[in-house]
Amino acid sequence: MTQPLRADSATPSTPGLMYRAMVGVGLGCAALIVTVFQVTRPVIARNEAAALERAIFDVLPAARTSAAFRATAEGRFERQAHAAAGDEPRVFAGYGEDGRLVGLAVEARGMGYQDVIRLLYGYDVNRQAIVGIRVLESKETPGLGDRIASDPEFLRNFERLDVTVAPDDSGLAQTIIAVKRGAKKHDWEIDGITGATISCKAVANMLQASASQWVPRIRQRIGDFEETAEP
Amino acid sequence: MNASPSTPPTGSSDLFLEGLWRNNPVFVQALGMCPTLAVSNSARNALAMGLATLAVLVLSNVVVASIRRIVPKQVRIATYILVIATLVTVVDYAIRAISLAVHEALGAFISLIVVNCVILGRAEAFASKHGVGKSMLDGLGMGLGFCWALFCLGATREIVGSGSFFGLPVFHDGYQGWVMMILPSGGFFTLAAWVLIFGAVGRRASRRAALQQGGTR
Numbered sequence: 001m002t003q004p005l006r007a008d009s010a011t012p013s014t015p016g017l018m019y020r021a022m023v024g025v026g027l028g029c030a031a032l033i034v035t036v037f038q039v040t041r042p043v044i045a046r047n048e049a050a051a052l053e054r055a056i057f058d059v060l061p062a063a064r065t066s067a068a069f070r071a072t073a074e075g076r077f078e079r080q081a082h083a084a085a086g087d088e089p090r091v092f093a094g095y096g097e098d099g100r101l102v103g104l105a106v107e108a109r110g111m112g113y114q115d116v117i118r119l120l121y122g123y124d125v126n127r128q129a130i131v132g133i134r135v136l137e138s139k140e141t142p143g144l145g146d147r148i149a150s151d152p153e154f155l156r157n158f159e160r161l162d163v164t165v166a167p168d169d170s171g172l173a174q175t176i177i178a179v180k181r182g183a184k185k186h187d188w189e190i191d192g193i194t195g196a197t198i199s200c201k202a203v204a205n206m207l208q209a210s211a212s213q214w215v216p217r218i219r220q221r222i223g224d225f226e227e228t229a230e231p
Numbered sequence: 232m233n234a235s236p237s238t239p240p241t242g243s244s245d246l247f248l249e250g251l252w253r254n255n256p257v258f259v260q261a262l263g264m265c266p267t268l269a270v271s272n273s274a275r276n277a278l279a280m281g282l283a284t285l286a287v288l289v290l291s292n293v294v295v296a297s298i299r300r301i302v303p304k305q306v307r308i309a310t311y312i313l314v315i316a317t318l319v320t321v322v323d324y325a326i327r328a329i330s331l332a333v334h335e336a337l338g339a340f341i342s343l344i345v346v347n348c349v350i351l352g353r354a355e356a357f358a359s360k361h362g363v364g365k366s367m368l369d370g371l372g373m374g375l376g377f378c379w380a381l382f383c384l385g386a387t388r389e390i391v392g393s394g395s396f397f398g399l400p401v402f403h404d405g406y407q408g409w410v411m412m413i414l415p416s417g418g419f420f421t422l423a424a425w426v427l428i429f430g431a432v433g434r435r436a437s438r439r440a441a442l443q444q445g446g447t448r
Contacts, residue, residue, distance in 0.1 A: 013303035021302045025310050029317035036321045040328040047331045139338050146338060 059122030063094025250372030277385025285374030
Protein backbone atom coordinates (compact mmCIF):
# COMPACT_ATOMS: atom_id res chain seq x y z
CA MET A 1 0.00 0.00 0.00
CA THR A 2 1.89 3.04 -1.22
CA GLN A 3 1.16 6.44 0.21
CA PRO A 4 1.29 9.42 -2.17
CA LEU A 5 4.42 11.53 -1.62
CA ARG A 6 3.72 14.44 0.69
CA ALA A 7 3.74 17.77 -1.10
CA ASP A 8 5.26 19.22 2.06
CA SER A 9 8.37 17.04 1.78
CA ALA A 10 9.52 19.59 -0.78
CA THR A 11 9.95 22.10 2.09
CA PRO A 12 13.68 22.87 2.27
CA SER A 13 14.78 21.88 5.75
CA THR A 14 17.46 24.31 6.84
CA PRO A 15 18.44 24.38 10.50
CA GLY A 16 16.72 27.76 10.79
CA LEU A 17 13.38 26.31 9.75
CA MET A 18 13.80 23.39 12.10
CA TYR A 19 14.52 25.70 15.02
CA ARG A 20 11.63 27.91 14.08
CA ALA A 21 9.25 25.00 14.05
CA MET A 22 10.38 23.43 17.32
CA VAL A 23 10.83 26.65 19.28
CA GLY A 24 7.57 28.06 17.95
CA VAL A 25 5.63 24.94 18.81
CA GLY A 26 7.42 24.74 22.15
CA LEU A 27 6.45 28.27 23.11
CA GLY A 28 2.87 27.70 22.03
CA CYS A 29 2.67 24.52 24.10
CA ALA A 30 4.18 26.25 27.12
CA ALA A 31 1.63 29.04 26.91
CA LEU A 32 -1.21 26.51 26.70
CA ILE A 33 -0.01 24.50 29.69
CA VAL A 34 0.44 27.58 31.87
CA THR A 35 -3.01 28.91 30.96
CA VAL A 36 -4.76 25.64 31.70
CA PHE A 37 -2.83 25.25 34.95
CA GLN A 38 -3.87 28.69 36.16
CA VAL A 39 -7.48 28.25 35.15
CA THR A 40 -7.90 24.85 36.79
CA ARG A 41 -5.91 25.56 39.95
CA PRO A 42 -8.77 26.92 42.07
CA VAL A 43 -11.12 24.17 40.91
CA ILE A 44 -8.60 21.46 41.69
CA ALA A 45 -7.88 22.98 45.11
CA ARG A 46 -11.63 22.90 45.86
CA ASN A 47 -11.90 19.30 44.71
CA GLU A 48 -8.97 18.25 46.85
CA ALA A 49 -10.36 20.02 49.91
CA ALA A 50 -13.71 18.25 49.42
CA ALA A 51 -11.95 14.90 48.97
CA LEU A 52 -9.99 15.52 52.16
CA GLU A 53 -13.18 16.28 54.09
CA ARG A 54 -14.70 13.02 52.88
CA ALA A 55 -11.50 11.18 53.79
CA ILE A 56 -11.60 12.51 57.35
CA PHE A 57 -15.11 11.15 57.89
CA ASP A 58 -14.05 7.89 56.27
CA VAL A 59 -11.22 7.27 58.71
CA LEU A 60 -13.18 8.58 61.72
CA PRO A 61 -16.65 7.12 61.17
CA ALA A 62 -17.99 8.44 64.48
CA ALA A 63 -17.09 12.02 63.64
CA ARG A 64 -19.75 14.51 62.61
CA THR A 65 -17.63 17.66 62.42
CA SER A 66 -13.94 18.24 61.99
CA ALA A 67 -11.38 20.97 62.51
CA ALA A 68 -7.92 21.42 61.07
CA PHE A 69 -4.89 21.93 63.26
CA ARG A 70 -1.31 22.77 62.61
CA ALA A 71 1.65 22.28 64.92
CA THR A 72 3.28 25.53 65.98
CA ALA A 73 6.96 26.01 66.63
CA GLU A 74 6.40 25.71 70.39
CA GLY A 75 4.83 22.31 69.95
CA ARG A 76 1.23 23.39 70.50
CA PHE A 77 -1.51 22.47 68.08
CA GLU A 78 -3.25 25.54 66.79
CA ARG A 79 -6.68 25.44 65.23
CA GLN A 80 -6.76 26.61 61.62
CA ALA A 81 -9.69 28.20 59.87
CA HIS A 82 -8.65 26.88 56.48
CA ALA A 83 -6.97 23.56 55.93
CA ALA A 84 -4.41 24.69 53.38
CA ALA A 85 -1.69 22.20 52.57
CA GLY A 86 1.80 23.09 53.67
CA ASP A 87 5.15 21.58 54.50
CA GLU A 88 4.03 20.19 57.81
CA PRO A 89 1.43 17.45 57.74
CA ARG A 90 -1.96 18.57 58.95
CA VAL A 91 -3.80 17.05 61.87
CA PHE A 92 -7.58 17.02 61.88
CA ALA A 93 -9.72 16.52 64.95
CA GLY A 94 -13.04 14.74 64.58
CA TYR A 95 -15.90 15.54 66.94
CA GLY A 96 -18.98 13.46 67.54
CA GLU A 97 -22.56 14.66 67.73
CA ASP A 98 -22.09 15.75 71.32
CA GLY A 99 -19.02 17.78 70.41
CA ARG A 100 -16.62 15.41 72.13
CA LEU A 101 -13.36 14.45 70.47
CA VAL A 102 -13.69 11.05 68.81
CA GLY A 103 -10.32 10.83 67.15
CA LEU A 104 -7.70 12.50 65.04
CA ALA A 105 -6.85 12.20 61.38
CA VAL A 106 -3.23 12.72 60.40
CA GLU A 107 -1.77 13.20 56.97
CA ALA A 108 1.20 11.06 56.02
CA ARG A 109 3.28 10.89 52.92
CA GLY A 110 6.10 8.71 51.71
CA MET A 111 7.75 7.23 48.68
CA GLY A 112 5.85 4.36 47.12
CA TYR A 113 6.82 2.10 44.25
CA GLN A 114 6.17 4.65 41.50
CA ASP A 115 5.82 8.00 43.16
CA VAL A 116 4.88 9.66 46.43
CA ILE A 117 1.85 8.22 48.23
CA ARG A 118 -0.28 10.52 50.39
CA LEU A 119 -2.69 9.09 52.87
CA LEU A 120 -4.78 10.04 55.86
CA TYR A 121 -5.02 7.81 58.92
CA GLY A 122 -7.45 7.93 61.78
CA TYR A 123 -6.14 7.66 65.33
CA ASP A 124 -8.19 6.71 68.36
CA VAL A 125 -6.60 8.13 71.50
CA ASN A 126 -8.29 5.77 73.94
CA ARG A 127 -7.59 2.57 72.03
CA GLN A 128 -4.08 3.75 71.07
CA ALA A 129 -4.68 2.44 67.57
CA ILE A 130 -5.01 3.52 64.01
CA VAL A 131 -8.63 2.85 63.12
CA GLY A 132 -8.63 3.48 59.37
CA ILE A 133 -6.64 4.78 56.45
CA ARG A 134 -7.60 6.49 53.26
CA VAL A 135 -5.19 6.84 50.34
CA LEU A 136 -5.43 10.42 49.08
CA GLU A 137 -3.01 10.27 46.22
CA SER A 138 -1.04 7.47 44.65
CA LYS A 139 0.44 6.54 41.30
CA GLU A 140 1.00 2.90 42.13
CA THR A 141 0.62 0.21 39.51
CA PRO A 142 -3.05 -0.21 38.64
CA GLY A 143 -4.32 -3.64 39.63
CA LEU A 144 -1.39 -4.32 41.94
CA GLY A 145 0.04 -1.49 44.02
CA ASP A 146 -3.11 0.59 43.83
CA ARG A 147 -4.93 -2.13 45.76
CA ILE A 148 -3.58 -0.53 48.92
CA ALA A 149 -6.47 1.88 48.47
CA SER A 150 -9.21 -0.61 47.67
CA ASP A 151 -8.39 -4.17 48.74
CA PRO A 152 -10.82 -4.91 51.59
CA GLU A 153 -8.53 -7.47 53.24
CA PHE A 154 -5.61 -5.04 53.22
CA LEU A 155 -7.76 -2.25 54.65
CA ARG A 156 -8.91 -4.58 57.42
CA ASN A 157 -5.36 -4.33 58.80
CA PHE A 158 -6.15 -0.79 59.79
CA GLU A 159 -9.32 -1.37 61.75
CA ARG A 160 -7.15 -1.67 64.81
CA LEU A 161 -3.48 -1.14 64.07
CA ASP A 162 -1.65 -0.97 67.37
CA VAL A 163 0.31 2.25 67.82
CA THR A 164 0.86 2.16 71.56
CA VAL A 165 3.34 4.78 72.60
CA ALA A 166 6.63 3.73 74.18
CA PRO A 167 6.80 4.25 77.96
CA ASP A 168 9.25 7.14 77.58
CA ASP A 169 7.09 8.86 74.93
CA SER A 170 9.98 8.76 72.46
CA GLY A 171 8.06 6.92 69.76
CA LEU A 172 6.00 3.79 69.35
CA ALA A 173 6.39 0.72 71.55
CA GLN A 174 6.43 -1.56 68.50
CA THR A 175 7.52 -0.87 64.93
CA ILE A 176 4.77 -1.02 62.32
CA ILE A 177 5.89 -3.52 59.73
CA ALA A 178 4.43 -5.16 56.64
CA VAL A 179 4.51 -8.94 56.57
CA LYS A 180 3.65 -11.53 53.95
CA ARG A 181 -0.04 -12.16 53.39
CA GLY A 182 -1.28 -14.43 56.12
CA ALA A 183 1.75 -14.07 58.36
CA LYS A 184 0.26 -11.37 60.59
CA LYS A 185 0.50 -12.32 64.26
CA HIS A 186 0.45 -9.02 66.10
CA ASP A 187 -1.77 -5.98 65.96
CA TRP A 188 1.08 -3.76 64.81
CA GLU A 189 1.78 -5.87 61.73
CA ILE A 190 0.24 -5.34 58.31
CA ASP A 191 -0.76 -8.27 56.13
CA GLY A 192 0.59 -7.43 52.71
CA ILE A 193 -0.85 -7.81 49.23
CA THR A 194 0.71 -10.48 47.01
CA GLY A 195 2.40 -8.78 44.10
CA ALA A 196 2.45 -5.36 45.77
CA THR A 197 5.17 -5.84 48.37
CA ILE A 198 6.86 -2.51 47.85
CA SER A 199 3.63 -0.53 47.98
CA CYS A 200 2.63 -2.28 51.21
CA LYS A 201 6.05 -1.71 52.76
CA ALA A 202 5.76 1.94 51.74
CA VAL A 203 2.47 2.24 53.62
CA ALA A 204 3.98 0.55 56.68
CA ASN A 205 7.03 2.81 56.63
CA MET A 206 4.92 5.93 56.17
CA LEU A 207 2.65 5.03 59.06
CA GLN A 208 5.62 4.15 61.26
CA ALA A 209 7.41 7.40 60.51
CA SER A 210 4.32 9.53 60.93
CA ALA A 211 2.86 7.79 63.96
CA SER A 212 6.14 7.59 65.85
CA GLN A 213 6.61 11.30 65.34
CA TRP A 214 3.07 12.58 65.81
CA VAL A 215 1.21 10.21 68.10
CA PRO A 216 3.34 10.98 71.19
CA ARG A 217 3.04 14.72 70.51
CA ILE A 218 -0.71 14.46 70.00
CA ARG A 219 -1.12 12.56 73.25
CA GLN A 220 0.96 15.09 75.16
CA ARG A 221 -1.07 18.02 73.82
CA ILE A 222 -4.46 16.33 73.65
CA GLY A 223 -5.97 19.28 75.47
CA ASP A 224 -5.33 21.51 72.45
CA PHE A 225 -7.89 19.51 70.50
CA GLU A 226 -10.52 19.14 73.18
CA GLU A 227 -10.79 22.67 74.41
CA THR A 228 -11.77 24.04 71.02
CA ALA A 229 -14.50 21.48 70.45
CA GLU A 230 -17.79 23.05 69.46
CA PRO A 231 -20.93 21.31 70.67
CA MET B 232 -7.21 -9.84 10.43
CA ASN B 233 -9.56 -8.15 8.01
CA ALA B 234 -8.61 -8.05 4.35
CA SER B 235 -6.76 -4.74 3.96
CA PRO B 236 -9.02 -2.09 2.46
CA SER B 237 -8.36 -1.99 -1.26
CA THR B 238 -9.64 1.56 -1.70
CA PRO B 239 -8.64 4.32 0.72
CA PRO B 240 -11.63 6.05 2.32
CA THR B 241 -12.92 8.96 0.30
CA GLY B 242 -16.09 10.49 1.72
CA SER B 243 -16.34 11.95 5.21
CA SER B 244 -18.48 9.13 6.54
CA ASP B 245 -16.04 6.59 5.10
CA LEU B 246 -13.23 8.34 6.91
CA PHE B 247 -15.13 8.26 10.15
CA LEU B 248 -16.20 4.62 9.89
CA GLU B 249 -12.65 3.60 8.98
CA GLY B 250 -11.52 3.98 12.57
CA LEU B 251 -14.60 2.36 14.02
CA TRP B 252 -14.58 -0.84 12.06
CA ARG B 253 -12.38 -1.48 9.03
CA ASN B 254 -9.21 -0.07 10.49
CA ASN B 255 -9.97 -0.24 14.19
CA PRO B 256 -6.84 0.82 16.06
CA VAL B 257 -7.00 -2.00 18.58
CA PHE B 258 -8.53 -4.97 16.79
CA VAL B 259 -7.07 -4.32 13.33
CA GLN B 260 -4.04 -2.05 13.62
CA ALA B 261 -3.01 -3.49 17.00
CA LEU B 262 -1.97 -0.08 18.29
CA GLY B 263 -2.14 1.22 21.85
CA MET B 264 -1.89 -2.23 23.41
CA CYS B 265 -0.46 -1.04 26.70
CA PRO B 266 -3.42 0.98 27.97
CA THR B 267 -5.79 -1.46 26.28
CA LEU B 268 -4.56 -4.32 28.41
CA ALA B 269 -3.87 -2.40 31.58
CA VAL B 270 -6.82 -0.10 32.12
CA SER B 271 -9.55 -2.32 30.73
CA ASN B 272 -10.14 -4.22 33.96
CA SER B 273 -13.45 -2.50 34.53
CA ALA B 274 -16.02 -0.89 32.24
CA ARG B 275 -15.81 2.50 33.94
CA ASN B 276 -12.02 2.72 33.80
CA ALA B 277 -11.98 1.55 30.19
CA LEU B 278 -14.53 4.14 29.13
CA ALA B 279 -12.79 6.96 31.01
CA MET B 280 -9.43 6.04 29.49
CA GLY B 281 -10.99 5.72 26.05
CA LEU B 282 -12.64 9.12 26.27
CA ALA B 283 -9.44 10.78 27.52
CA THR B 284 -7.52 9.21 24.63
CA LEU B 285 -10.25 10.29 22.20
CA ALA B 286 -9.96 13.88 23.40
CA VAL B 287 -6.18 13.90 23.03
CA LEU B 288 -6.35 12.16 19.66
CA VAL B 289 -8.82 14.61 18.13
CA LEU B 290 -6.97 17.66 19.51
CA SER B 291 -3.58 16.32 18.46
CA ASN B 292 -4.78 15.51 14.93
CA VAL B 293 -6.20 19.03 14.61
CA VAL B 294 -3.02 20.69 15.89
CA VAL B 295 -0.67 18.51 13.84
CA ALA B 296 -2.73 19.10 10.71
CA SER B 297 -2.64 22.87 11.26
CA ILE B 298 1.13 23.03 11.72
CA ARG B 299 2.05 20.41 9.16
CA ARG B 300 3.36 22.91 6.61
CA ILE B 301 5.79 24.66 8.92
CA VAL B 302 7.32 21.53 10.43
CA PRO B 303 10.31 20.18 8.45
CA LYS B 304 10.23 16.42 8.18
CA GLN B 305 13.45 15.92 10.16
CA VAL B 306 11.88 17.27 13.32
CA ARG B 307 8.35 16.07 12.79
CA ILE B 308 8.32 13.23 15.31
CA ALA B 309 9.89 15.39 18.00
CA THR B 310 7.36 18.15 17.34
CA TYR B 311 4.42 15.75 17.36
CA ILE B 312 5.53 14.31 20.68
CA LEU B 313 5.83 17.83 22.08
CA VAL B 314 2.28 18.58 20.98
CA ILE B 315 0.89 15.28 22.29
CA ALA B 316 2.64 15.62 25.65
CA THR B 317 1.23 19.14 26.05
CA LEU B 318 -2.28 17.99 25.21
CA VAL B 319 -2.04 15.09 27.66
CA THR B 320 -0.94 17.52 30.39
CA VAL B 321 -3.90 19.74 29.57
CA VAL B 322 -6.31 16.78 29.64
CA ASP B 323 -4.75 15.64 32.94
CA TYR B 324 -5.52 18.98 34.60
CA ALA B 325 -8.97 18.98 33.03
CA ILE B 326 -9.77 15.53 34.45
CA ARG B 327 -8.52 16.57 37.86
CA ALA B 328 -10.73 19.62 37.74
CA ILE B 329 -13.78 17.65 36.62
CA SER B 330 -13.54 14.57 38.83
CA LEU B 331 -10.82 13.58 41.26
CA ALA B 332 -12.37 10.13 41.52
CA VAL B 333 -11.86 9.39 37.82
CA HIS B 334 -8.36 10.83 38.06
CA GLU B 335 -7.56 8.48 40.91
CA ALA B 336 -8.87 5.53 38.92
CA LEU B 337 -6.73 6.33 35.89
CA GLY B 338 -3.68 7.30 37.95
CA ALA B 339 -0.47 6.65 36.08
CA PHE B 340 -2.19 5.87 32.82
CA ILE B 341 -3.10 9.39 31.88
CA SER B 342 0.59 10.17 31.44
CA LEU B 343 0.92 7.00 29.40
CA ILE B 344 -1.45 8.40 26.77
CA VAL B 345 1.60 10.30 25.48
CA VAL B 346 3.22 7.11 24.24
CA ASN B 347 -0.02 5.53 23.07
CA CYS B 348 0.88 4.53 19.51
CA VAL B 349 -2.58 5.33 18.22
CA ILE B 350 -2.02 9.04 18.70
CA LEU B 351 1.50 9.28 17.32
CA GLY B 352 0.59 6.78 14.63
CA ARG B 353 -2.37 8.80 13.35
CA ALA B 354 -0.41 12.03 13.60
CA GLU B 355 2.30 10.59 11.38
CA ALA B 356 0.15 8.53 9.03
CA PHE B 357 -2.76 10.89 8.55
CA ALA B 358 -2.77 14.29 10.22
CA SER B 359 0.61 15.26 8.81
CA LYS B 360 -0.70 14.69 5.29
CA HIS B 361 -4.27 15.93 5.34
CA GLY B 362 -6.23 19.03 6.21
CA VAL B 363 -7.65 19.98 9.58
CA GLY B 364 -11.23 18.92 8.83
CA LYS B 365 -10.31 15.44 7.58
CA SER B 366 -7.81 14.96 10.38
CA MET B 367 -10.42 15.80 12.95
CA LEU B 368 -12.80 13.23 11.45
CA ASP B 369 -10.03 10.66 11.41
CA GLY B 370 -9.25 11.46 15.04
CA LEU B 371 -12.91 11.10 15.98
CA GLY B 372 -13.27 7.80 14.13
CA MET B 373 -10.07 6.27 15.47
CA GLY B 374 -10.71 7.63 18.96
CA LEU B 375 -14.23 6.22 19.10
CA GLY B 376 -12.96 2.93 17.66
CA PHE B 377 -10.35 2.81 20.41
CA CYS B 378 -13.00 3.76 22.96
CA TRP B 379 -15.40 1.03 22.07
CA ALA B 380 -12.64 -1.57 21.70
CA LEU B 381 -11.53 -0.68 25.22
CA PHE B 382 -15.13 -0.78 26.41
CA CYS B 383 -15.71 -4.27 24.96
CA LEU B 384 -12.65 -5.50 26.82
CA GLY B 385 -13.48 -3.65 30.01
CA ALA B 386 -17.07 -4.81 30.13
CA THR B 387 -16.13 -8.45 29.50
CA ARG B 388 -13.37 -8.45 32.08
CA GLU B 389 -15.47 -6.74 34.70
CA ILE B 390 -18.52 -8.97 34.21
CA VAL B 391 -16.53 -12.19 34.31
CA GLY B 392 -13.83 -11.08 36.70
CA SER B 393 -15.80 -9.11 39.30
CA GLY B 394 -19.35 -10.07 38.55
CA SER B 395 -20.31 -6.45 38.11
CA PHE B 396 -20.97 -3.92 35.36
CA PHE B 397 -20.08 -0.31 36.08
CA GLY B 398 -19.93 -1.32 39.70
CA LEU B 399 -23.43 -2.77 39.80
CA PRO B 400 -23.57 -6.48 40.61
CA VAL B 401 -24.71 -8.61 37.70
CA PHE B 402 -24.87 -12.06 39.19
CA HIS B 403 -26.28 -13.40 42.44
CA ASP B 404 -24.47 -12.69 45.68
CA GLY B 405 -22.50 -15.90 45.78
CA TYR B 406 -20.72 -15.28 42.48
CA GLN B 407 -16.99 -15.89 42.78
CA GLY B 408 -15.24 -13.60 40.34
CA TRP B 409 -12.63 -15.13 38.07
CA VAL B 410 -9.81 -12.96 39.42
CA MET B 411 -7.49 -13.80 36.56
CA MET B 412 -9.66 -11.74 34.25
CA ILE B 413 -8.79 -8.60 36.19
CA LEU B 414 -5.09 -9.30 36.12
CA PRO B 415 -2.94 -8.65 33.04
CA SER B 416 -3.17 -12.27 31.86
CA GLY B 417 -6.93 -11.91 31.61
CA GLY B 418 -6.40 -8.86 29.45
CA PHE B 419 -4.41 -10.85 26.94
CA PHE B 420 -6.98 -13.66 26.76
CA THR B 421 -9.90 -11.26 26.42
CA LEU B 422 -8.11 -9.26 23.74
CA ALA B 423 -7.35 -12.43 21.78
CA ALA B 424 -10.98 -13.51 21.98
CA TRP B 425 -12.26 -10.15 20.78
CA VAL B 426 -9.75 -9.97 17.90
CA LEU B 427 -10.99 -13.42 16.87
CA ILE B 428 -14.64 -12.37 17.01
CA PHE B 429 -13.92 -9.10 15.23
CA GLY B 430 -11.94 -10.81 12.49
CA ALA B 431 -14.53 -13.52 11.95
CA VAL B 432 -17.42 -11.05 11.73
CA GLY B 433 -15.42 -8.76 9.45
CA ARG B 434 -14.43 -11.61 7.15
CA ARG B 435 -18.00 -12.84 6.89
CA ALA B 436 -19.21 -9.31 6.09
CA SER B 437 -16.62 -8.72 3.36
CA ARG B 438 -17.29 -12.16 1.88
CA ARG B 439 -21.01 -11.37 1.76
CA ALA B 440 -20.27 -8.00 0.14
CA ALA B 441 -18.03 -9.64 -2.45
CA LEU B 442 -20.72 -12.24 -3.23
CA GLN B 443 -23.31 -9.50 -3.65
CA GLN B 444 -21.02 -7.59 -5.99
CA GLY B 445 -20.31 -10.75 -7.97
CA GLY B 446 -24.05 -11.43 -8.20
CA THR B 447 -24.98 -8.02 -9.58
CA ARG B 448 -22.17 -7.96 -12.15
